[in-house]
Amino acid sequence: NAGVTQTPKFQVLKTGQSMTLQCAQDMNHEYMSWYRQDPGMGLRLIHYSVGAGITDQGEVPNGYNVSRSTTEDFPLRLLSAAPSQTSVYFCASSYSAFRFDNSPLHFGNGTRLTVT
Amino acid sequence: GENVEQHPSTLSVQEGDSAVIKCTYSDSASNYFPWYKQELGKGPQLIIDIRSNVGEKKDQRIAVTLNKTAKHFSLHITETQPEDSAVYFCAATPSNQFYFGTGTSLTVIP
Numbered sequence: 001n002a003g004v005t006q007t008p009k010f011q012v013l014k015t016g017q018s019m020t021l022q023c024a025q026d027m028n029h030e031y032m033s034w035y036r037q038d039p040g041m042g043l044r045l046i047h048y049s050v051g052a053g054i055t056d057q058g059e060v061p062n063g064y065n066v067s068r069s070t071t072e073d074f075p076l077r078l079l080s081a082a083p084s085q086t087s088v089y090f091c092a093s094s095y096s097a098f099r100f101d102n103s104p105l106h107f108g109n110g111t112r113l114t115v116t
Numbered sequence: 117g118e119n120v121e122q123h124p125s126t127l128s129v130q131e132g133d134s135a136v137i138k139c140t141y142s143d144s145a146s147n148y149f150p151w152y153k154q155e156l157g158k159g160p161q162l163i164i165d166i167r168s169n170v171g172e173k174k175d176q177r178i179a180v181t182l183n184k185t186a187k188h189f190s191l192h193i194t195e196t197q198p199e200d201s202a203v204y205f206c207a208a209t210p211s212n213q214f215y216f217g218t219g220t221s222l223t224v225i226p
Contacts, residue, residue: 004159031212040125042205042218043160050212058213059117090159097212100148105214107152107159 002026006091006108013081013115021076021111023091029106031097032074036060036087037110043090049074050097081115088112118143118210122217129196130225137220139206140188146208146215149182149189154203154219163204164191196224 007022025032033048045058049068063085065077074093078085089111095103119142129135141149147168152160166173166180166189173180177196182189193200201224206217 033214035216040218042120042122043214043216045213045215048213059215092159100150100209100212100214104150104162104165105160107161109157109159 004091004093004106004108006089006111008111009109011111011113013078013113015081015083015115017081019078019081021078021089021091021113023074023076023108024072025074025091025093025106026072027093027095027106028071029093029095029103030071031094032068033058033092033105034064034066034074034076035090035092037090038087046076046089078113083115086113086115117213118146118208118215120206120208120215120217122206122220124220125218126221126223128223128225131196131198133196135191135193135196135200135222135224137191137204137206137222138188139190139208139217140186141208141215142187143208143210144187145210148209149180150207150209150214151180151191152205152207152216154205156202160205193222196222198224198226200224 034046035043047066049055092105092107122139150165154160179192
């Protein structure tokens with residue numbers, strides 16, 4: 001098993017450009033989520049999904065879109081990049097959306113995004 | 117939503133000493149409290165967790181304690197080693213969302 005795979009590892013965008021951060025898991029996990037990590041602010045939830053076809057907003061959803069057409073993939077789209085979106089982005093998944101104590105979060109290794 | 121506070125933000129200890137990191141949470145519905153370790157350039161990895169119906173859990177040199185009444189939980193690392201140097205995050209889960217603390221950068225000095 002590869003676990004949670006994120007691509008790309010690094011990306012530089014100009015303000016206003018759009019892009020998609022990819023996330024794939026091969027563990028048949030029901031729950032998938034996206035976080036951004038900024039210095040001194042911990043990990044903040046952007047969007048999450050409890051199964052294919054179901055998504056919901058987290059703490060900081062503005063400027064981001066997600067979709068979940070398959071169990072394995074959960075891409076994060078930046079519609080019009082802004083310097084405030086410069087951050088490290090992590091995708092994480094869990095077997096169960098409602099029993100994390102039996103199935104904790106597994107994280108990918110992150111995508112470092114810079115918007116100039 | 118849930119609010120998780122974590123202290124200290126940085127911690128330096130001599131090799132062999134103990135390290136303690138503390139977190140508080142606000143939502144009494146939170147029922148699961150994991151701790152994650154993040155090494156440079158990597159994603160966070162689960163090191164220990166505790167459910168709300170348990171007061172203490174230990175795994176070798178690592179232990180977590182939970183005080184539901186006071187809404188706080190702590191990570192204890194004994195006999196620290198240089199490879200324990202990393203950033204540690206606590207989290208609370210009142211529903212199907214994780215709320216993370218702001219992290220503690222632990223440095224173990226050989």
